Amino acid sequence: xxxLLSFVVILFLGGSVYAQDVTYEQVELPSIGTILIPSxxxxxxxxxxxxxxKFVEAGxxxxxxxxxxxxxxxxxxxxxxxxxxGLAMYARIIIETDISGPGDYFKLKDVEDLPxxxxxxxxxFAENEMRDMLYGTNLKIVEWLGxxxxxxxxxxxxxxSYIRQLGQNPLVKVHTYFFQNYDRQHRLxxxxxxxxxxxxxxxxxxxxxxxxxxxxxx
Numbered sequence: 001x002x003x004l005l006s007f008v009v010i011l012f013l014g015g016s017v018y019a020q021d022v023t024y025e026q027v028e029l030p031s032i033g034t035i036l037i038p039s040x041x042x043x044x045x046x047x048x049x050x051x052x053x054k055f056v057e058a059g060x061x062x063x064x065x066x067x068x069x070x071x072x073x074x075x076x077x078x079x080x081x082x083x084x085x086g087l088a089m090y091a092r093i094i095i096e097t098d099i100s101g102p103g104d105y106f107k108l109k110d111v112e113d114l115p116x117x118x119x120x121x122x123x124x125f126a127e128n129e130m131r132d133m134l135y136g137t138n139l140k141i142v143e144w145l146g147x148x149x150x151x152x153x154x155x156x157x158x159x160x161s162y163i164r165q166l167g168q169n170p171l172v173k174v175h176t177y178f179f180q181n182y183d184r185q186h187r188l189x190x191x192x193x194x195x196x197x198x199x200x201x202x203x204x205x206x207x208x209x210x211x212x213x214x215x216x217x218x
Contacts, residue, residue, distance in 0.1 A: 036210035123147035182217035
């Protein structure tokens with residue numbers, strides 16, 4: 001479980017956002033599948049990606065963890081070019097894949113709903129693990145929203161939600177979806193400022209529900 005929680009340190013910058021008409025583009029995710037990405041967002045790359053990677057690596061080393069080598073990040077447009085408007089925003093769509101051995105995870109189709117009592121136990125364990133990991137750092141969990149099970153593309157998925165804060169920065173709401181896929185696990189994390197919930201929540205729900213795994217492992 002500790003390995004599954006290490007992504008928490010990668011969600012950092014903050015800012016306000018602007019309203020505009022949003023369309024969606026279906027993006028191919030190599031060796032995974034496809035996802036819809038809002039027209040207001042771009043693939044993280046270039047010098048900003050290098051900067052972000054150094055920040056992430058420093059944070060994960062502090063927790064004794066490693067950054068996933070299979071990581072794709074989408075962010076508000078303009079950040080790659082270090083524009084004022086782009087850097088004033090905070091929202092992220094992050095896809096990470098942990099590759100392990102055959103049978104280390106359930107097959108995608110074999111994940112089943114759990115009784116509420118088991119979900120409560122899993123949620124409590126995950127919360128305690130995450131809080132322990134972050135103890136003594138400037139990243140904290142402000143509100144734990146729990147672990148639930150949702151359906152995406154007909155498959156049963158674990159979803160973990162919480163509100164976190166880095167230092168004195170604005171509160172950020174985070175949802176992470178765990179897709180077990182036999183010899184690997186895909187994590188889809190969406191995050192945005194709490195004060196911008198009305199702007200991002202509906203859009204990111206659409207993003208999450210569009211996540212289609214075509215590389216289904218057997």
